[in-house]
Amino acid sequence: MGLFVPSIRRRNSEDIVMDISFSFEELEIKKAVRKFVRNDILPIYRELDERGELPEEIRKKFLSMGLLRSVFLEAYGGVGGSFTGLIIALKELSYASLVPSWVVFENFMLAYPLLHYGSDFLKATYLPGLISLDTLGALAFTEDDTGSDPAQLKTVAKKADGGWIINGSKRFITHSGICNHMIIFTKTGDNTTAFLVESKKRGYKVGKRETFVHTKAVDNGDVYFEDYFAPDDHVIGKVGQGFEILLRTEAIGKIAFSSLFVGVGQRAIDLSLNYARTRTHRGSPIGHKFQMTQAKLARMITKLNAINAYLYQVCAKVDCGEDIFLDGAALKLLVANDIKEITSDAMEIHGAYGLSEEYDVANLYRIAIIAQVVMGSLDIQRVITAKGMLAMHGEICELVLP
Ligand SMILES: Cc1cc2nc3c(=O)[nH]c(=O)nc-3n(C[C@H](O)[C@H](O)[C@H](O)COP(=O)(O)OP(=O)(O)OC[C@H]3O[C@@H](n4cnc5c(N)ncnc54)[C@H](O)[C@@H]3O)c2cc1C
Structure with missing residues (x-):
């Protein structure tokens, strides 16, 4: 079963090794994004890499293209297209600047686990905004001591009445200072559990901002969880499935x-x-x-x-x-x-x-x-x-x- 069923293309992948061809829709995505990048992003990409924000007119155009919609199911505001279509869009978009493509990428990194592991409630509440890019998502795994090893995580979620109390911190998290929601991975006893957290809630604190070599424009930094309360229905998947x-x-x-x-x-x-x-x-x-x-x-x-x-x-x-x-x-x-x-x-x-x-x-x-x-x-x-x-x-x- 395809990851984004129903897919508009259904072929045996062994055939495709010999014959990489694109559907009409995928070619249209390529044409439209390429035109947008050449006309609207390339002329301002330096400014964009400094400020990190698209001018309002261009932002509207960018959102109206519905780039993340192309891959998600209609039930959540998508159009049920192919993953290939999304990749074509990201590739074209990053030709001039990583700023807009990183927004699509980060939202995908939250929307994807929500689609596959989230409850009906989580999907109905959070997917439409993420897919339309009206809300911003993030994914937080890395901590001070590790970006690779779940066994070394120190952020902990402890069971409380009706939910979980989360304490700890995450490092180098893209969009942690500007996102609306985030998937975080915490220890729950010997296991790891994924939670959906909301940046506007008490207990979510934005820490030091980071500047990396590639751009000043993409938000990145520390985030602290201080007695952050996540209700039971904000567990993504099952406890221990993180x-x-x-x-x-x-x-x-x-x-x-x-x-x-x-x-x-x-x-x-x-x-x-x-x-x-x-x-x-x-x-x-x-x-x-x-x-x-x-x-x-x-x-x-x-x-x-x-x-x-x-x-x-x-x-x-x-x-x-x-x-x-x-x-x-x-x-x-x-x-x-x-x-x-x-x-x-x-x-x-x-x-x-x-x-x-x-x-x-x-x-x-x-x-x-x-x-x-x-x-x-x-x-x-x-x-x-x-x-x-x-x-x-x-x-x-x-x-x-x-
Ligand atoms: C621009 C930027 C954006 C980022 N955005 C995010 C984000 O949004 N969310 C997020 O969670 N993280 C994010 N990160 C963090 C990033 O994913 C981690 O830095 C990365 O996974 C590496 O982890 P680390 O720095 O802890 O290195 P470590 O895991 O400590 O690794 C250090 C060295 O040890 C080696 N090593 C470690 N374990 C092993 C092993 N088992 N076998 C062999 N070698 C090993 C590594 O290869 C490496 O050379 C971001 C980082 C940057 C720079």
């Missing part, structure tokens, strides 16, 4: 996350090609004159083509309802390594201009390197990929990390 929910959400989340960097890689290639055609050495463009510049361009495009092929193969698996636990991790490994190299090659092609803040390539590299850490370190992705391979050959593997 680790499973986290793994499943992160597996699909890594695909969405990876797609943001494919847009970044495409931009690095477009800028490099333009530079190689226009920068001259003794009267000839460097792209025509120097074979080593050509070698870099060739390496960049082959890497991006390989990423795209794997990305859409994994999307096809999602749309066919296949398990993507291994693929989510393997794709992130591929993307994090190769987009870093693509943006690094782009800087080299640009010479000193590649290091200048006046040009865009240095910033693309700064964006690319965060893919190595966010959504889990690459070492963890290696462990998950290898364990997934062993499990496919009948070995019994603990999902718990070493």
